[in-house]
Amino acid sequence: MVDKRLFRNLDYTLLIAVILIVCFSLVIISSATVVSSPMDFREHQELWNKETQGVSNLTESEPTSLSLLQYAKIFFSGFVKKQIVWFIAGLIVMTFILSVPYEDFRRHRKTIYIINLLLLLAVLSPLGHSAKGATRWIDLGAFKLQPSEFAKIFIIITFADFLSRREGKLKTFKDLIPCFIHIGVPMLLILKQPDLGTSLVFIAIMFGMLFVASSNGKLVGGLFFGGWTMAIGWVWLHFKIGFWIPLKDYQLDRLLVFIDPWKQWHGNGYHVVQSQIAIGSGGLEGKGIFNGSQNQLNFLPEQHTDFIFSVVGEEMGFIGVSALLILFFIVLYRGIRIASEAKDLNGSLLATGVVAMLTFHILTNVGMVSGIMPVTGVPLPLFSYGGSSMLTNMIAIGILLNVYNRRQKIIF
Incomplete structure (x- = not known):
């Protein structure tokens, strides 16, 4: 049983930022995997048209619930359901990590x-x-x-x-x-x-x-x-x-292809080229969820894992990308503050390790899909689809909250 008093001193700014990132990711994963289910793109378009036809003719007294239901049928794909399960599991593990004094890890x-x-x-x-x-x-x-x-x-x-x-x-x-x-x-x-x-x-x-x-x-x-x-x-x-x-030569070539991906656009540079097209075509506001051509027509590879940031750029544009990066900045900023305010060196090092891990992931993934860094297959933390990755990042957030919660003696 977790003592409820442990939650009095939580860093709620960090926690809310994490939850917003995950919720944001579920929307993007839904769009990125809508053509990865047994139905192909055309069947999904037909389903979408069927579910949304007549919506404009609804009276003002009967709109919202039906509209939400229609969106839900499209949104909750198998990938999204699995990611929600992993996130809930991550919250449980995070709570467990929070309940154990980080000093006990040393033993x-x-x-x-x-x-x-x-x-x-x-x-x-x-x-x-x-x-x-x-x-x-x-x-x-x-x-x-x-x-x-x-x-x-x-x-x-x-x-x-x-x-x-x-x-x-x-x-x-x-x-x-x-x-x-x-x-x-x-x-x-x-x-x-x-x-x-x-x-x-x-x-x-x-x-x-x-x-x-x-x-x-x-x-x-x-x-x-x-x-x-x-x-x-x-x-x-x-x-x-x-x-x-x-x-090996193919590994080295894959690492260095970012220097001039268009030279090998049909080979190792394909991923980067399609990613640049997707991000560049998003403009200021993006093409809208489920409307990105590079994503929905499967030109963009690994769009729900390593290249999910490209989907944000294409479908939500500069505004969506900026919002996501601001949320990540909040997480990193709070992590740095936690490291600086820790009551001992061990706590400071734990928080520093987490911040270093998250920072590397964010910078490398964003740089990779933008074509300014090598393609290394590093996922975007808390955002890319993946159970092991989600659990790992939620444990990391639990460590940050643990160090913050015990930065001073807890008085019950």
């Missing part, structure tokens, strides 16, 4: 880290489920679990404790080596799947938390920017002299 750090590694190893075993050239899921029958999503939360929890125990002792490169190992082991297992996008999230989480925990910010910043410089130089040497790189 189970070793168990959490081991469970994380075992789940990632299970993906690479015969239990792993493959799709679209990658093995990232465990098939549990009723649903498929993606351990790499939960691995981000496990790493945030264990790494926060790992750094807290080394407070004041992270001054040299040698001191940071154990940190790299702590993050590197699960990260390599995720790269093996392969899942480059999630692996890069780990790097963002690590450096974000290190920056807060380390007493040598210049060292951490130098390593971060130096690492990216080395990575770019490595790729340049690969193309220049054939230097070995731990990526």
Whole structure:
């Protein structure tokens, strides 16, 4: 039983912003998946016309309930129903996370880290489920679990404790080596799947938390920017002299296609090109829900997962995109405030890890679909369709609320 008094000090600004993002996403998922059900686009149009015919002739005394019913028949597709279930499950898990003092996470750090590694190893075993050239899921029958999503939360929890125990002792490169190992082991297992996008999230989480925990910010910043410089130089040497790189040619091509997607518009650049067309055609107000041609005619791939932001741009235009980004800004701003107001370093690091994870996801996804960043398959948090992703992000929000709720002694 959760003590109701825990909800007195909740960050309701953060919670309301999260709920609005999810509600917004359900509308967009409905539009993005209306042609993904057994009926094709034409059948859906016929159903829509049938359900809405005569609406303009309704008298003023009998309008609203019938109109809502008509919209509901179109709105509640199978994908939307599943996402609502995952969101409700996420709220339940979030409440559980909120009820447990975040200090208690530290006592189970070793168990959490081991469970994380075992789940990632299970993906690479015969239990792993493959799709679209990658093995990232465990098939549990009723649903498929993606351990790499939960691995981000496990790493945030264990790494926060790992750094807290080394407070004041992270001054040299040698001191940071154990940190790299702590993050590197699960990260390599995720790269093996392969899942480059999630692996890069780990790097963002690590450096974000290190920056807060380390007493040598210049060292951490130098390593971060130096690492990216080395990575770019490595790729340049690969193309220049054939230097070995731990990526297959098609993976590398997919990463770099954003530089000139129109050059390969019929191949690896197809996703980016269609996304740019969708966003660009939305204009100021958009074409309207269920009216986006790139989305509804299935020119836009993965429109309910990785490229869902493109649907917002096409069907709701600049206004819809701005509204969504403002909501995300509120979530990130509140996360930063929570990290700064935490009562101890462990709480600050937990909040920082969550903010780093969400920030990387948002910037990378928006940049990816806009054609200014590589396509890494990173979903938009709380917005893209996906059960594991929704649960992970709701747990992350639960951690933020937990740290905020206990920023000072709770007086009952």
